Amino acid sequence: MKTMNRRSAIALGVAAATIAPLFATATFAKTKKYGPKEGKEIAPGVRMVEVSTGNSDIPAYKSISIVDIVFQPGAHVPPTVMTNDMVCTITSGAFTIKKVDKEFKLKVGDVYTCSKGKTDEATNTSKEVGVHRIAVLVPA
Incomplete structure (x- = not known):
């Protein structure tokens, strides 16, 4: 067996530190x-459930709210202007997301972002209840 030099040990440590949160996220989601x-209810067949709120260590944000947006099969939220920056992940279902300049499809485990002042539109394209877990970044 070869001995590990300092550079290899650092590379291995960085790789482990990068991968570890991915496993934690999968459980959290x-x-x-x-x-x-x-x-x-925020639209027909779409409900918002507050999950939790906590303080933020990110200087631009005072707190982060976690909410689940629950879509019945085929439910749709029309174009909506985002009031805060958000990080969204799909925890069940499949969705089509439309933004002003693009449209894309998402499935369980996919992540996307929304910017304050931008318009987003979402449709649950699956035959099951779909959930967006959203981290709403509340400005300082």
């Missing part, structure tokens, strides 16, 4: 099954 009346 699992959502519970929501009842049809949980949360607040």
